[in-house]
Amino acid sequence: MAWILLLLAGCFEVAWAVGLKYSHGFSRLWPSILTIIGMVASVWLLALAMRTLPLGTAYAIWTGIGAIGSFVLGIMLFGEALSAARLGSAVLIFAGLIGLKLSAA
Numbered sequence: 001m002a003w004i005l006l007l008l009a010g011c012f013e014v015a016w017a018v019g020l021k022y023s024h025g026f027s028r029l030w031p032s033i034l035t036i037i038g039m040v041a042s043v044w045l046l047a048l049a050m051r052t053l054p055l056g057t058a059y060a061i062w063t064g065i066g067a068i069g070s071f072v073l074g075i076m077l078f079g080e081a082l083s084a085a086r087l088g089s090a091v092l093i094f095a096g097l098i099g100l101k102l103s104a105a
Contacts, residue, residue: 010065
């Protein structure tokens with residue numbers, strides 16, 4: 001169950017990161033409200049997952065999901081550049097996430 005909570009926390013992390021872009025520095029009401037809801041949900045779910053998961057593993061995976069998800073959505077939604085170096089770096093982050101999951105006690 002903790003892993004599912006952590007995955008959901010990571011998804012909310014991506015949601016608030018994208019929402020932050022749409023909020024234009026919290027100058028738009030509804031994107032700002034949704035961003036804050038995403039932030040609270042993300043941290044709350046992370047806290048629940050950390051009840052049983054190791055701190056280092058949970059936090060690294062949470063931020064990794066946020067990084068990879070934001071990277072992908074930045075390309076898809078905002079036309080950010082996709083280069084071999086950026087893609088390779090994202091693959092390394094993903095490999096690290098898998099490694100952390102497989103080695104978690």
